[in-house]
Amino acid sequence: MDKSIEVHNLTVSYHSKPVLWDVDFTLPKGKIIGIVGPNGSGKTTMLKTIMGLLDADSGYTEIFGQPLDKVRERVSYVPQRESVDWDFPADVMDVVLMGRYRKNNLFKRITKEDRRIATEALEKVNLLEFAHRQISQLSGGQQQRVFIARSLAQQADIYLMDEPFVGVDAATEDAILKLLRDMKNEGKTVVIVHHDLQTANEYFDWIVLLNTRLVAAGPKEEVFTKELLQEAYGGRLTVLSKLGDIIGSTEFPLREPEFKEDKAEE
Amino acid sequence: MDPIFLKVVVGTTLLASSSAVVGTFSYLKGQSLVGDAIAHALLPGVVLAFMLGDGRNPAYLIFGALVSGLIAHYGIEFIQNRTKLKSDTAVSLVLSTFFGFGIMLMSVVQQRGQGQQAGLERYLLGKAAAITMLDVYTFSALALVLLLGVALFYKGFQLMTFNEDFAHAIGLPVGLIRVTFTVLTVLAVTIGIQTVGVVLMAALLITPAAAARAWTKSLPQMIVLAAVFSAISAILGTLISSAITKMPTGPWIVIILGLIGFTSLFIAPEKGWLFKRKRALENRSKTNRENIMKLMYRQEEKCGTGNKLSIPQILSIRAMREDALRVGLKDLKKRLWIIEHIDGFALTDLGRIEGRRVVRLHRLWELYLTERLGMAPDHIHPQAETMEHVITPEIEALLIKELGVPERDPHESLIPYENE
CATH class of the missing domain: 1.10.10.10 (Winged helix-like DNA-binding domain superfamily/Winged helix DNA-binding domain)
Known part of the structure; x- marks a missing residue:
C-alpha cells in the first residue's frame, strides 16, 4: 500500500488529560478518508496532532514517510469553521490568499501568480462572485467553502479537514462532495474529521473509527460493521475515562520521557 | 509658529499614531486589556533605569521599560498557560503587582531625594509639554521602527490575529511573529506613556482601532484610519492645551480620541447605534x-x-x-x-x-x-x-x-x- 499518513503509538493529552490512547494506524494515498467517532472521542485532537498543533505525550506521526516539517508544503489544513472570528475585517479574497502564505514569502508582497491561483480556487468552490464580499456577511456554507478554497490555494497533495460538513446547507454539501471526488481523481488524499455516522458510509472510501483509542481502521466495507460501530459508539469506556480524570487532576506523567525518545528513534 | 509647540505636536502625533497602528491588532485579537497591563507594568523598569542610570537620557528609560514590559507580558502568558486562572485574572494580577512595585520604587527615589523628579512623574500621568528635542528624535526613530515592523510583518500579524492555528499549520514562524508583536506593543506603550502616562495609555492603543472599525471592513484601511484619528487627536489636544494655560496635553488627547470613538460608534453606517435605531x-x-x-x-x-x-x-x-x-x-x-x-x-x-x-x-x-x-x-x-x-x-x-x-x-x- 502507498502510504500517506502513519500514526505510531500516539498518546495525546489535553489540559494534561489524555484524549488519545496509544493510537496506531496507516492511511493509504489517493483516497477520501474519514476519521469518525462520537463527540469527545479525540478526532480533532488527532488532526491537530498530525498538523503539529498539539504535542504528543508519546508516539509520533509521519506524512509521506517523513516528519511534517519536511513536507509541510504538501499538506493542507482546514480548521473548524467556528474556530475563527468571522467578524474579522477581511473579504473572501483576503482569506483565500492566506493559502498562498509561506515561510519563505512571509515578508514579500502577494504576487500575480498568487492571485491567479486564489481565483482558480474560488472558482472551484463556486464563490467567484463573492470574491470581494466581507467574510462576516457569508452564510455558514459559504464560510466553509472559503476555508476549502484557501486550502485548495495551497496546492497540496494531502488535505486534512476538520468537520467541513457541520452547519452547511445541502448545496454546499453537494459542492464539497463533488470537489472531494475531483481531488481524489487527481490523486490527492483527503482526510476528514466527521461525526455523523449516517453519511460517513456514503462519503468515505476508508474509515478510521476512533473513540479515545483506535477501534478500527481500514476500507469502509471492513470497518463499517455493526460490531465495530457498537464498540465505537456504545457508551464511553468507563475505566479508561476514569483513569484519564485521575491523570488529569494529579499531574502524573503519562509516559516517562526516556520512553518517548526510544520510540522516536525506532 | 512657535518652535516649542511644533516640537510637541510632532512628538505627540508620532507617538499617538504609531500606538494606534499596533493597537489595531491588539483590538482585533480581543486583547484590549493587555496593553493596559503592559503600560502599568513598565513603571518598575522605568524607575529602576532611573535609579541605576541617567534619568535624563530617554534611551535608558526606554530600555528599562522594554525589559519590564516583556517580563510582564510573558508573566501573563505563563500564568494563563500553567494555571486555571482566566485571562482577565492573570492580566489584573500582573498589572497590579508590577504597578505596586513601581510606585514603591518611586517613593524610594523620592526619599533619597534624587533630584530630577519631574523626569519620573511624567511616566505616571504623562507630560507632553516636557518633550525635549532629544525625545523627539528618539520617538521619531521608534515610531519609524514600529511602522516598518508592522509593514514588514503585515501578513504574519494578519494571519496570527485571524487564525493562528492555520499560521502554525502552514509552517510560518509563529514564535518569531508573536515575539515581534510583543516587542512592538511594548515599544508602542513605552513611547506612548511619555505623552499620556501609564494610566491613560490603553486609550491610545485601543480607542483609535475601535473607532476605525466602525467605519471600515478592510484591515489596511482600518490601520490607516486608526492612525489618522490618533494624529487628529494629538494635534487638537496639543492645540487646546497650549491655548488654555495650565491644561495638560495627554488627557486632552485622550478626551478627543474618546469623542471620536463615541461619535463613530454612534453614527457609523450599519454598525452604528443611530443606524440600528432608525432601522x-x-x-x-x-x-x-x-x-x-x-x-x-x-x-x-x-x-x-x-x-x-x-x-x-x-x-x-x-x-x-x-x-x-x-x-x-x-x-x-x-x-x-x-x-x-x-x-x-x-x-x-x-x-x-x-x-x-x-x-x-x-x-x-x-x-x-x-x-x-x-x-x-x-x-x-x-x-x-x-x-x-x-x-x-x-x-x-x-x-x-x-x-x-x-x-x-x-x-x-x-x-x-x-x-x-
Missing part, C-alpha cells in the same frame, strides 16, 4: 401599518368589500395604542392605501392588495407551522403574528411552493391569493 423604528412602523391593513382586510372578509371602520371600532377589534393607530392611519392615507370617509376608513384597491398580502403570509405561516413543524393549531397564532412582518417575497414564494399552493389555513380560513 428598529422603521420596522416598528411597518409592523403597525401591516397590522392595520390586516385588520381592515379581515373586516372586509366578514362584512363585505368597501366596509368602513371608525377609530373606536378598530380599537374595539384589536387592542392597540390610539396614538400609534392615528400615526399609522395617517401614513396609510399618504400611501393611498386607505380613504377617510365621514363615517370611517375604507381600503382602496391598492390597500386591499397589501392587506391581502399580510393575511396570506399569516395563514401560510400558520399552515407551515402545523404541517412542517408539527405544532398544534391553537399554539401557532402568536408566532404568525410576528412572522407575517418578517417574511420576504422570496420566502413567501418558497412557502407557497413547499406547501403546494394550499387553499386553507389550519383554522379552515381561505388563504387569499392575487388574481382570484
Whole structure:
C-alpha cells in the first residue's frame, strides 16, 4: 500500500488529560478518508496532532514517510469553521490568499501568480462572485467553502479537514462532495474529521473509527460493521475515562520521557 | 509658529499614531486589556533605569521599560498557560503587582531625594509639554521602527490575529511573529506613556482601532484610519492645551480620541447605534401599518368589500395604542392605501392588495407551522403574528411552493391569493 499518513503509538493529552490512547494506524494515498467517532472521542485532537498543533505525550506521526516539517508544503489544513472570528475585517479574497502564505514569502508582497491561483480556487468552490464580499456577511456554507478554497490555494497533495460538513446547507454539501471526488481523481488524499455516522458510509472510501483509542481502521466495507460501530459508539469506556480524570487532576506523567525518545528513534 | 509647540505636536502625533497602528491588532485579537497591563507594568523598569542610570537620557528609560514590559507580558502568558486562572485574572494580577512595585520604587527615589523628579512623574500621568528635542528624535526613530515592523510583518500579524492555528499549520514562524508583536506593543506603550502616562495609555492603543472599525471592513484601511484619528487627536489636544494655560496635553488627547470613538460608534453606517435605531423604528412602523391593513382586510372578509371602520371600532377589534393607530392611519392615507370617509376608513384597491398580502403570509405561516413543524393549531397564532412582518417575497414564494399552493389555513380560513 502507498502510504500517506502513519500514526505510531500516539498518546495525546489535553489540559494534561489524555484524549488519545496509544493510537496506531496507516492511511493509504489517493483516497477520501474519514476519521469518525462520537463527540469527545479525540478526532480533532488527532488532526491537530498530525498538523503539529498539539504535542504528543508519546508516539509520533509521519506524512509521506517523513516528519511534517519536511513536507509541510504538501499538506493542507482546514480548521473548524467556528474556530475563527468571522467578524474579522477581511473579504473572501483576503482569506483565500492566506493559502498562498509561506515561510519563505512571509515578508514579500502577494504576487500575480498568487492571485491567479486564489481565483482558480474560488472558482472551484463556486464563490467567484463573492470574491470581494466581507467574510462576516457569508452564510455558514459559504464560510466553509472559503476555508476549502484557501486550502485548495495551497496546492497540496494531502488535505486534512476538520468537520467541513457541520452547519452547511445541502448545496454546499453537494459542492464539497463533488470537489472531494475531483481531488481524489487527481490523486490527492483527503482526510476528514466527521461525526455523523449516517453519511460517513456514503462519503468515505476508508474509515478510521476512533473513540479515545483506535477501534478500527481500514476500507469502509471492513470497518463499517455493526460490531465495530457498537464498540465505537456504545457508551464511553468507563475505566479508561476514569483513569484519564485521575491523570488529569494529579499531574502524573503519562509516559516517562526516556520512553518517548526510544520510540522516536525506532 | 512657535518652535516649542511644533516640537510637541510632532512628538505627540508620532507617538499617538504609531500606538494606534499596533493597537489595531491588539483590538482585533480581543486583547484590549493587555496593553493596559503592559503600560502599568513598565513603571518598575522605568524607575529602576532611573535609579541605576541617567534619568535624563530617554534611551535608558526606554530600555528599562522594554525589559519590564516583556517580563510582564510573558508573566501573563505563563500564568494563563500553567494555571486555571482566566485571562482577565492573570492580566489584573500582573498589572497590579508590577504597578505596586513601581510606585514603591518611586517613593524610594523620592526619599533619597534624587533630584530630577519631574523626569519620573511624567511616566505616571504623562507630560507632553516636557518633550525635549532629544525625545523627539528618539520617538521619531521608534515610531519609524514600529511602522516598518508592522509593514514588514503585515501578513504574519494578519494571519496570527485571524487564525493562528492555520499560521502554525502552514509552517510560518509563529514564535518569531508573536515575539515581534510583543516587542512592538511594548515599544508602542513605552513611547506612548511619555505623552499620556501609564494610566491613560490603553486609550491610545485601543480607542483609535475601535473607532476605525466602525467605519471600515478592510484591515489596511482600518490601520490607516486608526492612525489618522490618533494624529487628529494629538494635534487638537496639543492645540487646546497650549491655548488654555495650565491644561495638560495627554488627557486632552485622550478626551478627543474618546469623542471620536463615541461619535463613530454612534453614527457609523450599519454598525452604528443611530443606524440600528432608525432601522428598529422603521420596522416598528411597518409592523403597525401591516397590522392595520390586516385588520381592515379581515373586516372586509366578514362584512363585505368597501366596509368602513371608525377609530373606536378598530380599537374595539384589536387592542392597540390610539396614538400609534392615528400615526399609522395617517401614513396609510399618504400611501393611498386607505380613504377617510365621514363615517370611517375604507381600503382602496391598492390597500386591499397589501392587506391581502399580510393575511396570506399569516395563514401560510400558520399552515407551515402545523404541517412542517408539527405544532398544534391553537399554539401557532402568536408566532404568525410576528412572522407575517418578517417574511420576504422570496420566502413567501418558497412557502407557497413547499406547501403546494394550499387553499386553507389550519383554522379552515381561505388563504387569499392575487388574481382570484
